[in-house]
Amino acid sequence: MEEGILLVTPVVYDFIGIGLGPFNLSLAALTDRVKEIDGLFFEQEEAFVWHPGMLIEGTDLQTPFLADLVTFADPTSPYTFINYLHSNERLYAFYFLNQFTIPRKEYSDYCNWVAHQLSHCYFNHRVTNVTETEDHLYQVTVENLLKKEVANYLTKNLIIGTGSIPMVPKGLDGDWINNDISHSSEYLFHEEQLKSGHSVTVIGSGQSASEIFYDLLMDQKYHDYELTWFTRSSGIFQKEDAKLGKEFFSPEYIHYFHQLDFDNRLEALDSLNQLRNGIDPETLKKIYNLLYHRSISGEKLNVTIQPLTEANKIEKIENTYHLHCQQWQQKKKFIHQTEKVVLATGYKPALPNWLSQFANEIIWEDNKRFKVTENYQIDFKKKKTNQIYTLTNIEHSHGASATNLGLSVFRNQKIINSIAGKEIYPEPTKTVFQQFSPKH
Numbered sequence: 001m002e003e004g005i006l007l008v009t010p011v012v013y014d015f016i017g018i019g020l021g022p023f024n025l026s027l028a029a030l031t032d033r034v035k036e037i038d039g040l041f042f043e044q045e046e047a048f049v050w051h052p053g054m055l056i057e058g059t060d061l062q063t064p065f066l067a068d069l070v071t072f073a074d075p076t077s078p079y080t081f082i083n084y085l086h087s088n089e090r091l092y093a094f095y096f097l098n099q100f101t102i103p104r105k106e107y108s109d110y111c112n113w114v115a116h117q118l119s120h121c122y123f124n125h126r127v128t129n130v131t132e133t134e135d136h137l138y139q140v141t142v143e144n145l146l147k148k149e150v151a152n153y154l155t156k157n158l159i160i161g162t163g164s165i166p167m168v169p170k171g172l173d174g175d176w177i178n179n180d181i182s183h184s185s186e187y188l189f190h191e192e193q194l195k196s197g198h199s200v201t202v203i204g205s206g207q208s209a210s211e212i213f214y215d216l217l218m219d220q221k222y223h224d225y226e227l228t229w230f231t232r233s234s235g236i237f238q239k240e241d242a243k244l245g246k247e248f249f250s251p252e253y254i255h256y257f258h259q260l261d262f263d264n265r266l267e268a269l270d271s272l273n274q275l276r277n278g279i280d281p282e283t284l285k286k287i288y289n290l291l292y293h294r295s296i297s298g299e300k301l302n303v304t305i306q307p308l309t310e311a312n313k314i315e316k317i318e319n320t321y322h323l324h325c326q327q328w329q330q331k332k333k334f335i336h337q338t339e340k341v342v343l344a345t346g347y348k349p350a351l352p353n354w355l356s357q358f359a360n361e362i363i364w365e366d367n368k369r370f371k372v373t374e375n376y377q378i379d380f381k382k383k384k385t386n387q388i389y390t391l392t393n394i395e396h397s398h399g400a401s402a403t404n405l406g407l408s409v410f411r412n413q414k415i416i417n418s419i420a421g422k423e424i425y426p427e428p429t430k431t432v433f434q435q436f437s438p439k440h
Contacts, residue, residue: 015039015389015419016140016155018127018352020048022405023391024161025111026069027412028118029079036420040153041118042142044126048115050108053186059211060101062239062280067406068102069114073413073425079117084110130158130354136385157419160355160390164347164403171313171324172203172343181314181321184208184344187215195219197339199226201323203311204344205233210279212342214287217303226302228338230309230325239278247432248275249404256436257399258374262365265396276400314341349393358388365396372397375418376411389415 017024020043028041066072068081077083081102085091102110115121122142129141133154140153166183179193184204187194194200195216202213213229220227240246247253257265269276295301306327313324323336363371363379371379372394377387391411395402401411413425 010154012137013039013153013155015157015159016138016153017041017159017161018140019043019161019163019392020045020115020121020123021161021163022050022069022111023163023408023411024159025115025118025121026408027159027161027415028121029069029077029114030073030409030412030416030425032079032118032120033077034416034420034424036422036424037416039120039155041121042125042127042140043121043123044145046124046145048108048112048123050111051104051185052108053188054184054208054211055105055108055188056211056215057105059104060099060280061104061107061405062101062207063404063406064100065102067409069111070409072406072409072428079114081110084113088113127352127354130352131357138386138388156386158388159415160352160388160392162350162352162392164392165350166343167346167348168343169345172311172345174314180339181341181343184212184342185347187212187342191215194340194342195223195225197225199228199338200340200342201228201230201336201338202342202344203230203323204342204346205231205236205307206277206344206346207239207279207283209342209344210236210283210287212344214283214290217287217290220302224302225340226304226338228304228336229306230311230323230336231307232310232328233307234329235307236284236305237274237278238281238284240275241281244434245275247434248272248399249401249406250432251407251410251428252430252432253436254398254401254407254410255374258397262396265399269395269399272400311336351393369393369396375414377418387418389418 014037016039017027020028020041024041025048031037031039065081070077070079071081082091085094124145126143126145127140128143128150131139133139137154137156138158140155140158141150142153143150166185168183179190182190182194200216202209202216209229209231213227216227257268260268291301291303308327308329309325310328311323311325315322315324320337320339321341323338323341324333325336326333361380361382363381365371370393372390373379376389376391376394378390401407410428413427416424417427
Protein backbone atom coordinates (compact mmCIF):
# COMPACT_ATOMS: atom_id res chain seq x y z
CA MET A 1 0.00 0.00 0.00
CA GLU A 2 1.35 3.42 -0.96
CA GLU A 3 2.22 5.73 1.89
CA GLY A 4 -0.53 8.23 2.74
CA ILE A 5 -3.38 6.19 1.25
CA LEU A 6 -6.04 5.19 3.78
CA LEU A 7 -8.46 2.38 2.91
CA VAL A 8 -11.89 2.90 4.45
CA THR A 9 -13.94 -0.20 5.06
CA PRO A 10 -17.58 0.47 4.11
CA VAL A 11 -20.17 0.25 6.87
CA VAL A 12 -22.13 -3.01 6.82
CA TYR A 13 -25.42 -2.84 8.72
CA ASP A 14 -26.99 -5.84 10.39
CA PHE A 15 -30.30 -5.05 8.70
CA ILE A 16 -32.10 -2.51 6.56
CA GLY A 17 -35.88 -2.17 6.76
CA ILE A 18 -37.74 -1.13 3.63
CA GLY A 19 -41.00 0.71 4.32
CA LEU A 20 -42.25 2.27 7.54
CA GLY A 21 -45.80 1.22 8.20
CA PRO A 22 -46.81 0.11 11.71
CA PHE A 23 -45.03 -3.26 11.37
CA ASN A 24 -41.56 -1.93 10.51
CA LEU A 25 -42.08 1.06 12.79
CA SER A 26 -42.59 -1.39 15.63
CA LEU A 27 -39.34 -3.08 14.64
CA ALA A 28 -37.59 0.29 14.58
CA ALA A 29 -38.89 1.16 18.05
CA LEU A 30 -37.88 -2.23 19.47
CA THR A 31 -34.36 -2.07 18.00
CA ASP A 32 -33.73 1.52 19.08
CA ARG A 33 -32.34 0.43 22.44
CA VAL A 34 -30.75 -2.83 21.27
CA LYS A 35 -26.96 -2.37 21.10
CA GLU A 36 -26.25 -5.83 19.68
CA ILE A 37 -27.60 -5.06 16.19
CA ASP A 38 -27.45 -1.96 14.00
CA GLY A 39 -29.89 -1.05 11.25
CA LEU A 40 -31.63 1.60 9.16
CA PHE A 41 -35.19 2.08 7.89
CA PHE A 42 -36.16 3.86 4.67
CA GLU A 43 -39.64 5.15 3.72
CA GLN A 44 -40.55 7.06 0.56
CA GLU A 45 -43.41 9.04 2.15
CA GLU A 46 -42.53 12.36 3.80
CA ALA A 47 -43.95 11.42 7.22
CA PHE A 48 -45.88 8.66 8.96
CA VAL A 49 -49.62 8.82 8.35
CA TRP A 50 -51.65 5.66 8.84
CA HIS A 51 -54.42 5.21 6.23
CA PRO A 52 -55.10 8.98 6.02
CA GLY A 53 -58.11 8.49 3.75
CA MET A 54 -59.84 6.37 6.41
CA LEU A 55 -59.26 8.43 9.56
CA ILE A 56 -62.99 9.05 9.88
CA GLU A 57 -63.94 10.93 13.01
CA GLY A 58 -65.34 8.63 15.70
CA THR A 59 -63.80 5.40 14.36
CA ASP A 60 -61.61 3.16 16.51
CA LEU A 61 -59.06 0.41 15.99
CA GLN A 62 -60.43 -3.10 16.43
CA THR A 63 -57.49 -4.04 18.67
CA PRO A 64 -56.85 -2.89 22.28
CA PHE A 65 -54.31 -0.19 23.17
CA LEU A 66 -52.00 -2.88 24.60
CA ALA A 67 -51.37 -3.87 20.97
CA ASP A 68 -49.23 -0.78 20.41
CA LEU A 69 -45.79 -0.80 18.79
CA VAL A 70 -43.81 -2.23 21.72
CA THR A 71 -45.75 -3.20 24.87
CA PHE A 72 -46.00 -6.98 24.33
CA ALA A 73 -42.19 -7.17 24.08
CA ASP A 74 -41.16 -4.32 26.35
CA PRO A 75 -43.80 -2.55 28.47
CA THR A 76 -41.01 -0.38 29.96
CA SER A 77 -40.19 1.13 26.55
CA PRO A 78 -40.51 4.92 26.14
CA TYR A 79 -42.50 4.21 22.96
CA THR A 80 -45.64 2.73 24.54
CA PHE A 81 -49.05 4.22 23.83
CA ILE A 82 -49.39 4.97 27.56
CA ASN A 83 -46.20 7.05 27.45
CA TYR A 84 -47.49 8.85 24.35
CA LEU A 85 -50.63 9.79 26.30
CA HIS A 86 -48.55 10.87 29.31
CA SER A 87 -46.13 12.92 27.18
CA ASN A 88 -48.99 14.70 25.41
CA GLU A 89 -51.05 15.31 28.58
CA ARG A 90 -53.84 13.01 27.37
CA LEU A 91 -53.57 10.25 29.97
CA TYR A 92 -56.45 11.49 32.13
CA ALA A 93 -58.62 12.17 29.09
CA PHE A 94 -58.09 8.60 27.85
CA TYR A 95 -58.75 7.30 31.37
CA PHE A 96 -62.08 9.15 31.47
CA LEU A 97 -62.88 7.91 27.95
CA ASN A 98 -62.91 4.48 29.63
CA GLN A 99 -62.41 2.29 26.58
CA PHE A 100 -59.88 -0.35 25.61
CA THR A 101 -59.54 0.60 21.94
CA ILE A 102 -57.64 3.52 20.39
CA PRO A 103 -59.31 6.05 18.08
CA ARG A 104 -57.94 5.58 14.57
CA LYS A 105 -56.71 9.15 14.29
CA GLU A 106 -54.95 8.92 17.64
CA TYR A 107 -53.22 5.70 16.62
CA SER A 108 -51.85 7.51 13.57
CA ASP A 109 -50.71 10.42 15.76
CA TYR A 110 -49.09 7.99 18.21
CA CYS A 111 -47.12 6.24 15.46
CA ASN A 112 -46.02 9.60 14.06
CA TRP A 113 -44.89 10.64 17.56
CA VAL A 114 -42.75 7.49 17.81
CA ALA A 115 -41.31 7.89 14.30
CA HIS A 116 -40.13 11.44 15.06
CA GLN A 117 -38.00 10.14 17.93
CA LEU A 118 -36.17 7.40 16.02
CA SER A 119 -32.87 8.53 14.53
CA HIS A 120 -32.48 5.41 12.36
CA CYS A 121 -35.74 6.06 10.45
CA TYR A 122 -35.43 8.04 7.21
CA PHE A 123 -38.51 9.40 5.48
CA ASN A 124 -38.42 10.87 1.95
CA HIS A 125 -36.05 8.03 1.02
CA ARG A 126 -37.07 5.58 -1.70
CA VAL A 127 -35.36 2.20 -2.12
CA THR A 128 -34.98 1.81 -5.88
CA ASN A 129 -32.97 -1.41 -6.11
CA VAL A 130 -31.38 -4.25 -4.15
CA THR A 131 -28.58 -6.45 -5.45
CA GLU A 132 -26.56 -9.24 -3.88
CA THR A 133 -22.79 -8.79 -3.70
CA GLU A 134 -20.11 -11.44 -4.15
CA ASP A 135 -19.73 -11.49 -0.36
CA HIS A 136 -23.45 -12.39 -0.07
CA LEU A 137 -24.31 -8.99 1.36
CA TYR A 138 -27.17 -6.89 0.02
CA GLN A 139 -26.45 -3.56 -1.63
CA VAL A 140 -29.44 -1.27 -1.19
CA THR A 141 -29.77 1.69 -3.55
CA VAL A 142 -31.65 4.58 -1.96
CA GLU A 143 -32.83 7.86 -3.48
CA ASN A 144 -33.09 10.90 -1.21
CA LEU A 145 -36.25 12.49 -2.61
CA LEU A 146 -35.55 15.89 -1.06
CA LYS A 147 -31.92 16.26 -2.14
CA LYS A 148 -32.33 14.25 -5.36
CA GLU A 149 -29.27 12.23 -4.40
CA VAL A 150 -28.64 8.48 -4.65
CA ALA A 151 -26.58 6.44 -2.18
CA ASN A 152 -25.75 2.76 -1.69
CA TYR A 153 -25.82 0.91 1.64
CA LEU A 154 -24.55 -2.55 2.54
CA THR A 155 -26.46 -4.84 4.87
CA LYS A 156 -26.42 -8.45 6.01
CA ASN A 157 -30.21 -8.74 6.16
CA LEU A 158 -33.25 -7.10 4.59
CA ILE A 159 -36.70 -6.62 6.09
CA ILE A 160 -39.52 -5.99 3.61
CA GLY A 161 -42.26 -3.93 5.22
CA THR A 162 -43.85 -2.44 2.11
CA GLY A 163 -47.38 -3.24 3.26
CA SER A 164 -50.29 -3.37 0.85
CA ILE A 165 -51.92 -1.34 -1.89
CA PRO A 166 -55.62 -0.89 -2.78
CA MET A 167 -57.16 -3.76 -4.73
CA VAL A 168 -59.79 -3.01 -7.37
CA PRO A 169 -61.33 -6.16 -8.92
CA LYS A 170 -61.14 -6.64 -12.65
CA GLY A 171 -64.15 -5.05 -14.31
CA LEU A 172 -64.40 -2.29 -11.74
CA ASP A 173 -61.05 -0.73 -12.56
CA GLY A 174 -60.59 1.82 -15.30
CA ASP A 175 -59.92 5.48 -16.11
CA TRP A 176 -62.95 6.56 -14.07
CA ILE A 177 -61.19 6.04 -10.72
CA ASN A 178 -61.58 9.71 -9.73
CA ASN A 179 -63.75 11.90 -7.50
CA ASP A 180 -66.88 9.99 -8.60
CA ILE A 181 -65.43 6.51 -8.09
CA SER A 182 -62.78 6.02 -5.45
CA HIS A 183 -61.23 3.29 -3.35
CA SER A 184 -62.05 3.31 0.36
CA SER A 185 -58.39 4.14 1.13
CA GLU A 186 -59.01 7.62 -0.32
CA TYR A 187 -62.51 8.14 1.05
CA LEU A 188 -61.85 11.32 3.05
CA PHE A 189 -60.03 12.92 0.10
CA HIS A 190 -63.19 12.57 -2.03
CA GLU A 191 -65.80 12.86 0.72
CA GLU A 192 -67.20 16.25 -0.29
CA GLN A 193 -67.52 15.26 -3.94
CA LEU A 194 -69.12 11.92 -3.04
CA LYS A 195 -71.74 13.55 -0.83
CA SER A 196 -72.63 16.08 -3.53
CA GLY A 197 -74.22 13.42 -5.72
CA HIS A 198 -77.86 12.29 -5.85
CA SER A 199 -76.88 8.65 -5.32
CA VAL A 200 -73.92 6.93 -3.64
CA THR A 201 -73.12 3.22 -3.67
CA VAL A 202 -70.69 1.43 -1.35
CA ILE A 203 -69.29 -1.91 -2.51
CA GLY A 204 -67.59 -4.15 0.06
CA SER A 205 -68.17 -6.49 2.98
CA GLY A 206 -65.66 -5.50 5.64
CA GLN A 207 -65.01 -2.95 8.34
CA SER A 208 -64.04 -0.15 5.95
CA ALA A 209 -67.28 -0.56 3.98
CA SER A 210 -69.35 -0.42 7.18
CA GLU A 211 -67.58 2.68 8.50
CA ILE A 212 -67.99 4.52 5.21
CA PHE A 213 -71.64 3.47 4.94
CA TYR A 214 -72.29 4.75 8.48
CA ASP A 215 -70.57 8.06 7.76
CA LEU A 216 -72.64 8.50 4.59
CA LEU A 217 -75.79 7.48 6.47
CA MET A 218 -75.10 10.07 9.17
CA ASP A 219 -74.80 12.88 6.62
CA GLN A 220 -77.61 11.69 4.33
CA LYS A 221 -80.12 14.05 5.97
CA TYR A 222 -77.99 17.04 5.00
CA HIS A 223 -77.52 16.02 1.34
CA ASP A 224 -80.55 13.83 0.53
CA TYR A 225 -78.73 11.28 -1.63
CA GLU A 226 -79.90 7.74 -2.30
CA LEU A 227 -77.59 5.39 -0.37
CA THR A 228 -76.86 1.78 -1.38
CA TRP A 229 -74.60 -0.86 0.16
CA PHE A 230 -73.81 -4.03 -1.82
CA THR A 231 -71.82 -6.83 -0.19
CA ARG A 232 -70.69 -10.01 -1.86
CA SER A 233 -70.78 -11.88 1.45
CA SER A 234 -73.82 -13.97 2.27
CA GLY A 235 -74.73 -11.61 5.11
CA ILE A 236 -73.75 -8.53 7.11
CA PHE A 237 -71.87 -10.46 9.75
CA GLN A 238 -70.19 -9.14 12.86
CA LYS A 239 -66.66 -10.02 13.81
CA GLU A 240 -66.36 -12.96 16.20
CA ASP A 241 -65.80 -11.34 19.59
CA ALA A 242 -65.64 -14.37 21.92
CA LYS A 243 -62.55 -14.52 24.10
CA LEU A 244 -61.66 -18.10 23.12
CA GLY A 245 -62.15 -17.16 19.48
CA LYS A 246 -59.58 -14.40 19.83
CA GLU A 247 -57.00 -16.99 20.85
CA PHE A 248 -56.64 -17.81 17.15
CA PHE A 249 -54.65 -14.54 17.05
CA SER A 250 -51.89 -15.97 19.24
CA PRO A 251 -48.28 -17.17 18.95
CA GLU A 252 -49.46 -20.75 19.55
CA TYR A 253 -51.87 -20.66 16.63
CA ILE A 254 -49.24 -19.12 14.35
CA HIS A 255 -46.96 -22.05 15.15
CA TYR A 256 -49.77 -24.57 14.56
CA PHE A 257 -50.87 -22.88 11.31
CA HIS A 258 -47.33 -22.70 9.92
CA GLN A 259 -46.88 -26.47 10.30
CA LEU A 260 -49.89 -27.23 8.06
CA ASP A 261 -49.36 -27.95 4.38
CA PHE A 262 -50.19 -25.23 1.88
CA ASP A 263 -53.70 -26.45 0.93
CA ASN A 264 -54.71 -26.90 4.56
CA ARG A 265 -53.47 -23.40 5.38
CA LEU A 266 -55.63 -21.90 2.64
CA GLU A 267 -58.61 -23.93 3.84
CA ALA A 268 -58.00 -22.75 7.41
CA LEU A 269 -57.98 -19.12 6.27
CA ASP A 270 -61.40 -19.59 4.70
CA SER A 271 -62.80 -21.30 7.79
CA LEU A 272 -61.67 -18.39 9.99
CA ASN A 273 -63.18 -15.77 7.72
CA GLN A 274 -65.60 -14.40 10.32
CA LEU A 275 -62.78 -14.02 12.82
CA ARG A 276 -60.64 -12.23 10.25
CA ASN A 277 -63.03 -10.14 8.21
CA GLY A 278 -66.20 -9.62 10.23
CA ILE A 279 -67.47 -6.16 11.11
CA ASP A 280 -67.10 -4.63 14.55
CA PRO A 281 -70.37 -5.25 16.47
CA GLU A 282 -70.48 -1.63 17.69
CA THR A 283 -70.39 -0.33 14.12
CA LEU A 284 -73.30 -2.56 13.12
CA LYS A 285 -75.20 -1.51 16.24
CA LYS A 286 -74.78 2.18 15.37
CA ILE A 287 -75.98 1.58 11.81
CA TYR A 288 -79.06 -0.33 12.94
CA ASN A 289 -79.93 2.17 15.67
CA LEU A 290 -79.75 5.08 13.25
CA LEU A 291 -81.92 3.27 10.71
CA TYR A 292 -84.44 2.40 13.41
CA HIS A 293 -84.76 5.96 14.70
CA ARG A 294 -85.16 7.33 11.18
CA SER A 295 -87.92 4.82 10.45
CA ILE A 296 -90.13 6.03 13.31
CA SER A 297 -93.51 7.45 12.18
CA GLY A 298 -93.16 5.70 8.84
CA GLU A 299 -90.38 7.96 7.54
CA LYS A 300 -89.21 6.68 4.14
CA LEU A 301 -85.63 5.47 4.17
CA ASN A 302 -83.80 6.17 0.94
CA VAL A 303 -81.43 3.30 1.75
CA THR A 304 -80.70 -0.12 0.24
CA ILE A 305 -78.60 -2.75 2.00
CA GLN A 306 -78.18 -5.90 -0.08
CA PRO A 307 -75.83 -8.82 0.65
CA LEU A 308 -75.24 -11.76 -1.73
CA THR A 309 -74.48 -9.25 -4.46
CA GLU A 310 -71.38 -8.90 -6.60
CA ALA A 311 -70.58 -5.98 -8.90
CA ASN A 312 -68.77 -7.23 -12.01
CA LYS A 313 -68.55 -4.25 -14.35
CA ILE A 314 -68.89 -0.46 -14.43
CA GLU A 315 -70.11 1.51 -17.43
CA LYS A 316 -70.42 5.29 -17.64
CA ILE A 317 -73.45 6.53 -19.58
CA GLU A 318 -73.65 10.32 -19.62
CA ASN A 319 -73.33 11.44 -15.95
CA THR A 320 -74.39 8.13 -14.42
CA TYR A 321 -72.50 4.91 -13.74
CA HIS A 322 -74.18 1.62 -14.52
CA LEU A 323 -73.08 -1.19 -12.22
CA HIS A 324 -73.56 -4.64 -13.74
CA CYS A 325 -74.43 -6.74 -10.70
CA GLN A 326 -75.55 -10.24 -9.84
CA GLN A 327 -77.33 -11.68 -6.82
CA TRP A 328 -75.10 -14.73 -6.95
CA GLN A 329 -77.24 -17.09 -4.87
CA GLN A 330 -80.26 -16.65 -7.13
CA LYS A 331 -78.09 -16.04 -10.23
CA LYS A 332 -80.16 -12.91 -10.97
CA LYS A 333 -78.38 -10.21 -12.95
CA PHE A 334 -79.39 -6.55 -12.79
CA ILE A 335 -78.07 -3.06 -13.51
CA HIS A 336 -77.82 -0.51 -10.71
CA GLN A 337 -77.51 3.18 -11.61
CA THR A 338 -75.55 5.51 -9.35
CA GLU A 339 -73.63 8.80 -9.56
CA LYS A 340 -70.93 7.97 -7.02
CA VAL A 341 -69.20 4.73 -6.01
CA VAL A 342 -66.90 3.79 -3.12
CA LEU A 343 -64.95 0.58 -3.67
CA ALA A 344 -64.20 -0.91 -0.23
CA THR A 345 -62.70 -3.91 -1.98
CA GLY A 346 -59.65 -4.48 0.19
CA TYR A 347 -55.92 -4.57 -0.41
CA LYS A 348 -53.21 -6.75 -1.93
CA PRO A 349 -49.52 -7.12 -1.00
CA ALA A 350 -47.19 -4.43 -2.33
CA LEU A 351 -44.05 -6.34 -3.23
CA PRO A 352 -41.03 -4.30 -4.46
CA ASN A 353 -40.03 -4.70 -8.11
CA TRP A 354 -36.42 -5.58 -7.26
CA LEU A 355 -37.58 -8.80 -5.58
CA SER A 356 -38.30 -10.28 -9.03
CA GLN A 357 -34.55 -10.69 -9.69
CA PHE A 358 -34.52 -13.34 -6.93
CA ALA A 359 -37.59 -15.14 -8.29
CA ASN A 360 -35.76 -18.17 -9.67
CA GLU A 361 -33.92 -18.68 -6.38
CA ILE A 362 -37.05 -18.52 -4.21
CA ILE A 363 -39.23 -21.51 -3.26
CA TRP A 364 -42.80 -20.72 -4.39
CA GLU A 365 -45.93 -22.30 -2.92
CA ASP A 366 -48.01 -21.13 -5.90
CA ASN A 367 -47.53 -18.56 -8.64
CA LYS A 368 -47.99 -15.58 -6.30
CA ARG A 369 -46.96 -16.75 -2.84
CA PHE A 370 -43.41 -17.53 -1.81
CA LYS A 371 -42.56 -19.92 1.00
CA VAL A 372 -41.80 -18.20 4.31
CA THR A 373 -40.08 -19.77 7.31
CA GLU A 374 -41.58 -19.52 10.78
CA ASN A 375 -39.00 -16.77 11.51
CA TYR A 376 -40.39 -14.73 8.59
CA GLN A 377 -37.50 -15.39 6.20
CA ILE A 378 -38.25 -15.85 2.51
CA ASP A 379 -37.25 -19.46 1.82
CA PHE A 380 -34.64 -19.96 -0.88
CA LYS A 381 -33.73 -23.15 -2.75
CA LYS A 382 -30.13 -22.67 -1.70
CA LYS A 383 -29.89 -21.65 1.95
CA LYS A 384 -28.50 -18.18 2.55
CA THR A 385 -26.20 -16.90 5.27
CA ASN A 386 -27.87 -13.49 5.13
CA GLN A 387 -31.65 -13.35 5.00
CA ILE A 388 -34.53 -11.46 3.43
CA TYR A 389 -37.27 -11.17 6.04
CA THR A 390 -40.78 -10.18 5.03
CA LEU A 391 -43.73 -8.67 6.85
CA THR A 392 -45.64 -8.50 3.54
CA ASN A 393 -47.42 -11.33 1.66
CA ILE A 394 -47.43 -13.75 4.62
CA GLU A 395 -51.13 -14.50 5.18
CA HIS A 396 -50.71 -17.90 3.51
CA SER A 397 -47.74 -18.78 5.74
CA HIS A 398 -48.69 -17.26 9.11
CA GLY A 399 -52.46 -17.03 8.93
CA ALA A 400 -54.79 -14.36 10.24
CA SER A 401 -51.92 -12.79 12.19
CA ALA A 402 -50.42 -11.41 8.98
CA THR A 403 -52.34 -8.13 9.15
CA ASN A 404 -53.14 -8.17 12.87
CA LEU A 405 -51.57 -5.29 14.81
CA GLY A 406 -51.76 -7.29 18.03
CA LEU A 407 -49.23 -9.83 16.73
CA SER A 408 -46.82 -7.45 15.00
CA VAL A 409 -44.70 -7.15 18.14
CA PHE A 410 -44.38 -10.94 18.49
CA ARG A 411 -43.38 -11.13 14.83
CA ASN A 412 -40.68 -8.53 15.40
CA GLN A 413 -39.40 -10.29 18.52
CA LYS A 414 -38.71 -13.36 16.40
CA ILE A 415 -36.98 -11.33 13.68
CA ILE A 416 -34.79 -9.41 16.14
CA ASN A 417 -33.77 -12.60 17.93
CA SER A 418 -33.05 -14.30 14.61
CA ILE A 419 -30.84 -11.46 13.35
CA ALA A 420 -29.02 -11.15 16.68
CA GLY A 421 -28.49 -14.90 16.90
CA LYS A 422 -29.63 -14.88 20.50
CA GLU A 423 -32.66 -14.03 22.59
CA ILE A 424 -32.88 -10.26 22.89
CA TYR A 425 -36.61 -10.30 23.60
CA PRO A 426 -37.90 -13.49 25.29
CA GLU A 427 -40.67 -15.03 23.20
CA PRO A 428 -43.88 -16.01 25.03
CA THR A 429 -44.48 -19.74 25.36
CA LYS A 430 -47.95 -19.96 26.94
CA THR A 431 -50.46 -17.33 25.88
CA VAL A 432 -53.73 -19.28 25.41
CA PHE A 433 -55.88 -21.75 27.33
CA GLN A 434 -56.71 -24.01 24.39
CA GLN A 435 -54.52 -26.28 22.28
CA PHE A 436 -54.73 -26.71 18.49
CA SER A 437 -53.39 -30.25 18.10
CA PRO A 438 -53.38 -33.32 20.36
CA LYS A 439 -50.51 -33.86 22.77
CA HIS A 440 -48.24 -36.74 21.81
